[in-house]
Amino acid sequence: MSKSASKNAGQELALYRWQVFGRILIAVLGGYLFALAVGILLTQILPLPRGSLVMSAVLASFALYATAIIWVFSVKSFRTLLIGVAGTLILLALVLFLV
């Protein structure tokens, strides 16, 4: 019994580690793409001259990136995280389509 319990614990640990790895990937790459996409989007929708637009978007980019990373690590369950990522993707695609 103790053997299967430790085996379970081992599996849980392995799963936990994979999830941490997954979160790092989502945070670093996903967060980057998110910040980039929102940055470019801002330059398309804000009513400012071209130079000011680019500069505003650029100034905000790291704040967007940091917010995304913090969010990825603050969500409790991995499933909620995946749903959130999917939701963001759909929303961004929708806005890009409309713009």
Next chain:
Amino acid sequence: MKNGFRQSMAWLHTWTGLVVGWVLFFVFVTGNLGRFDGEIDQWMKPEAPVQTASVAQQLSAAQARLQARAQDAERWTVYLTTNRDTPHLRIRSEEPPVNGKRGKRTEEYLDPATAAPLEARATGGGQLLYKMHYALHYMPRSVSDWLIGICSMFMLVAIVSGVITHKKIFADFFTFRPGKGQRSWLDLHAVLAVLTLPFFLMITYSGLIFLVFTLFSSILGSNYGFGEKHRQEFNNELAGREDLLVEPFGTAVPLIDLNNLVAVLDERWGQNQVSTVEVIYPGDANARVRVSRNMESPLRSTDELIFNGTTGELLSEQPASGVAPRNIYETLLGLHESLFAGWTLRWLYFLSGLAGAIIIASGLILWVVKRRPKQIKQKSGPDLGFRLVEGLNVGTIAGLHIAIAAYFLANRLLPLNLPSRVDWEANIMFSVWLLALLYPLIRPIARAWIEQWTLAAAAFLLLPLVNALTTERGLNQSLAAGDWAFAGFDLTCIAAAGIFAAIAIHLQRRAKPATATTHGVIPGIAREANA
């Protein structure tokens, strides 16, 4: 991720901080020395006194030299000594971009009296040391920009998650419990971080903004197109410099004598207010001359005058302040560089940077101290990862200072005619650092700490001595002559040596009772917890 929001953030803070902590420590220490890069430049060129030539004479010398050796360049920049951070007249030429990438840049120091290269030893100076904090060394900028960008991004996340983790931000203003091991390290880490949080956030975010056009190049690229050409187009458009948005005409027309412009500059701004003079397309019919004024506030952009380079006609006058997003950008960069700051503020910057380095170091040490009790109880000994962190901590937190002292010593002791002397200064610095990092492999960690701090103290104490022996500007002479760049450098070395020696003595005292009352090395290591 963990059970609570705060726990998740504590986890994130620990790991983001650990992974890049050593690089960040290097960045903070070398960048912090850059607050006095001009003074370090002077110290590293002891045979070259501060220049006092007039603006007109400097411009003539610079123009003569540039015309002789950089006729095909696309732009020239002259850095005048009227700017506090330029002790010696400096020129730069930049070749036209190749395949959208910025062209090759060449820099040189000049003697304004002869228009010949400055007669001084070949040295990287304070400039090279300061450049390491963003360009690192031994790698192209395209690599270092990304490396530093990623590390800085980790730091931003570590700061934000650290603030969230931190519950009692006000109480911790006044909380320091020394001599209590882990508790003391946490207090030190927190109290410094709380005190310098605005500085820390500003320096991190603005540091990232320096790299933003590399890291988020697509934002600009999707609006203007990619490459250096479009980058400049964006800059000029944002600043409203329509007169610089010209292409080379293709016909050769000689450039005006730059010193003819001095009368106009004096009339507009008063004497000696110029910081740089830039010539775009020198020798072309469409040549432009852009003159920038000295900075007076954190806003890095300054008043500018743009002249026609073939007739000397004043084309336009740009105010320092422009559209809001540009002002924010320029202020962030200006705050980061602190070039506007006078003496008092510079030292405040320096102390804040020092606090930053201590925050990073104490965080790294805290990671070890927290895990040590469990690690040393393990039958198979501490894990490899734990020992790696311990070793990197010694070799970086103590060892980097030895390496920097070695960089300065190399400047005085390498033969003056050594080929690629500049490279050797840096090679020696990084070799010493490498040795310091490897050193914990052959010594118990507690001893390694004490020995490296002792060595760092000795090396910094040696600097004023070697300076006095090898130059005519030793501490006795510089103090008497009011030569503050030299006196300040030597005195700062002595102060640093004092601090490092105090740390070594403190650790030595701590280690002694432990080894006397208990057996074996391990308790000694445990005592060193408060390294």
